[in-house]
Amino acid sequence: MDGWAIETSGLTKSFVGFVAVNNVNLRVRKGSIFALIGPNGAGKTTVFNLLTKFLPPTSGRIMINGQDVSALKPHAIARLGVSRSFQISSVFPQLTVHENVRVALQRKNRDDFNFWQTDRCLSVLDERVEELLAAVGLGDYARHQASDLPYGRKRALEIATTLALDPSILLLDEPMAGLGSEDIKGVSALIRSVAQGRTVVMVEHNLRVVAELCDWVAVLQRGQLLTEGSYADVSANPAVIEAYMGNSHA
Amino acid sequence: MAMAPLETKIAAANGSVRQRQLIIILLVAVALSAAPFLIYPMFLINVLCFALFACAFNLVMGYSGLLSFGHAAFFGSAAYISGYCAKTMGLPAELAILVATSCSVVLGLIFGWVAIRKQGIYFGMITLAMAQVVYFIAVQAPFTGGEDGLQGVPRKALVSAMAPMSDRQSYFFVLAFFLIGFCIIYRIVHSPFGHILRSIKENETRAASLGYDVDRIKLIAFTLSATLSGMAGAVKAIGFQLATLTDVEFFMSGEVVLMVLVGGLATMTGPVLGAAIIIAMQYYLSEFGIWVKALHGMIFIVCVMAFRRGIVGEIGAYLSRRRGASD
Numbered sequence: 001m002d003g004w005a006i007e008t009s010g011l012t013k014s015f016v017g018f019v020a021v022n023n024v025n026l027r028v029r030k031g032s033i034f035a036l037i038g039p040n041g042a043g044k045t046t047v048f049n050l051l052t053k054f055l056p057p058t059s060g061r062i063m064i065n066g067q068d069v070s071a072l073k074p075h076a077i078a079r080l081g082v083s084r085s086f087q088i089s090s091v092f093p094q095l096t097v098h099e100n101v102r103v104a105l106q107r108k109n110r111d112d113f114n115f116w117q118t119d120r121c122l123s124v125l126d127e128r129v130e131e132l133l134a135a136v137g138l139g140d141y142a143r144h145q146a147s148d149l150p151y152g153r154k155r156a157l158e159i160a161t162t163l164a165l166d167p168s169i170l171l172l173d174e175p176m177a178g179l180g181s182e183d184i185k186g187v188s189a190l191i192r193s194v195a196q197g198r199t200v201v202m203v204e205h206n207l208r209v210v211a212e213l214c215d216w217v218a219v220l221q222r223g224q225l226l227t228e229g230s231y232a233d234v235s236a237n238p239a240v241i242e243a244y245m246g247n248s249h250a
Numbered sequence: 251m252a253m254a255p256l257e258t259k260i261a262a263a264n265g266s267v268r269q270r271q272l273i274i275i276l277l278v279a280v281a282l283s284a285a286p287f288l289i290y291p292m293f294l295i296n297v298l299c300f301a302l303f304a305c306a307f308n309l310v311m312g313y314s315g316l317l318s319f320g321h322a323a324f325f326g327s328a329a330y331i332s333g334y335c336a337k338t339m340g341l342p343a344e345l346a347i348l349v350a351t352s353c354s355v356v357l358g359l360i361f362g363w364v365a366i367r368k369q370g371i372y373f374g375m376i377t378l379a380m381a382q383v384v385y386f387i388a389v390q391a392p393f394t395g396g397e398d399g400l401q402g403v404p405r406k407a408l409v410s411a412m413a414p415m416s417d418r419q420s421y422f423f424v425l426a427f428f429l430i431g432f433c434i435i436y437r438i439v440h441s442p443f444g445h446i447l448r449s450i451k452e453n454e455t456r457a458a459s460l461g462y463d464v465d466r467i468k469l470i471a472f473t474l475s476a477t478l479s480g481m482a483g484a485v486k487a488i489g490f491q492l493a494t495l496t497d498v499e500f501f502m503s504g505e506v507v508l509m510v511l512v513g514g515l516a517t518m519t520g521p522v523l524g525a526a527i528i529i530a531m532q533y534y535l536s537e538f539g540i541w542v543k544a545l546h547g548m549i550f551i552v553c554v555m556a557f558r559r560g561i562v563g564e565i566g567a568y569l570s571r572r573r574g575a576s577d
Contacts, residue, residue, distance in 0.1 A: 090453060103446060111468070121442065
């Protein structure tokens with residue numbers, strides 16, 4: 001597991017009259033758990049959207065596993081083994097919990113355009129679906145409609161769906177947002193266990209979680225990379241404290 | 251017996267479900283065969299053609315979440331092409347339908363390729379604009395017969411050994427195509443592709459993040475729908491011996507939306523029922539003239555305000571609620 005999973009150089013995204021991400025150079029080591037932190041509006045989610053190509057960068061280059069992906073579309077990024085979750089939990093509400101995960105597995109099954117077979121052929125995926133649901137503690141909810149789940153379980157479902165693709169790089173956008181303290185413990189343990197053999201990049205506001213989980217922390221402020229390093233180094237940096245607290249506390 | 255093993259219970263339940271399905275299929279078969287002896291066959295032909303059109307339209311509107319305002323272009327152009335092939339070129343009806351349906355594949359690809367890059371209302375407006383182009387061609391082109399349309403299209407088919415078919419024979423001819431189309435749609439909806447289509451309708455961004463080429467999948471769904479809509483139009487030209495500007499007009503695109511909404515969006519049988527109701531109104535209320543259109547408008551408003559799932563959708567929801575309560 002040597003080298004960089006993600007490298008960006010000069011990554012910039014400007015909207016009309018506003019530069020959301022400004023000349024950011026990030027390098028994420030393969031196999032690490034990498035956190036992107038910073039105050040609200042620092043451009044963290046924009047960076048995520050750029051990495052997965054949901055937004056086209058204004059300028060700059062993105063390399064994933066050494067391959068230049070600057071010209072690819074979102075689904076092509078996903079096919080390179082990059083899987084993301086969303087800030088606001090993103091499930092297929094009218095499908096059952098089981099179907100939510102199965103639809104992700106179908107992609108590996110290569111039946112995107114298979115409109116001539118019956119859906120009974122999907123039963124080969126059932127076993128794997130059940131494994132994934134059990135892994136996130138949703139085994140008993142397989143037949144429920146996703147929209148009926150409480151928020152914490154929707155997040156768990158989203159993680160199961162993301163994991164179904166067996167990605168080499170996981171991008172998690174605020175995985176702890178909206179979770180109670182019990183759920184946070186559970187999801188933390190889950191992230192730690194799925195990070196085995198994978199690269200995880202997460203945007204997270206809960207600094208205790210970041211301190212506990214992440215090997216490397218990058219701090220964004222007003223679209224620019226302020227500093228990066230281990231959590232201990234970064235959290236002791238006066239510039240970071242100022243960015244979070246403002247001048248009066250410095 | 252109180253503790254019967256679960257497997258036997260499930261097997262028994264499956265058995266009775268299958269038995270019930272078989273009975274329903276038999277009843278439907280009997281009803282469809284007896285229908286032309288009890289009801290005016292031309293009315294039934296009309297219902298079947300529009301039912302197939304509505305089912306095909308449901309594939310994009312109900313199952314893909316794409317609101318097209320231009321489906322009359324496929325229905326109408328295929329009607330003209332099949333009418334022209336049968337009347338002017340003297341092709342057998344089956345071949346005329348095949349040619350017209352193939353043209354709809356191409357037209358569907360062109361429409362879809364242009365429109366699918368846009369979302370929501372913009373998608374609808376582009377399909378509408380392109381359909382207006384097709385309408386313009388239909389008005390101007392010499393072979394469509396202008397305001398008169400193509401009349402007296404012969405009903406000579408290979409299955410009738412090129413002898414003209416009677417109304418009743420034509421009904422069974424049209425029924426065969428309806429059943430083929432309906433089965434194809436059923437299969438598409440219940441295929442692995444159909445499941446992916448539903449997920450895109452539910453949450454497009456998420457589907458893309460799972461690695462699905464959303465635009466390409468929507469394009470395929472759109473083209474399949476256009477093809478089957480074309481088949482419905484082509485069969486209509488034969489069964490009704492007529493292809494006119496009415497088939498290709500904007501009103502037709504609106505009417506099929508109404509049929510699907512009345513019957514039930516994203517249900518298999520809803521569009522069939524919706525088509526039957528709308529066509530029946532046109533037939534049996536025709537003495538009210540233009541007021542039928544006003545009635546359409548009223549029904550549309552009632553549907554949207556009171557029962558959004560449509561008739562079949564509401565019944566389905568009621569049954570599943572009751573089942574949920576009895577569990």
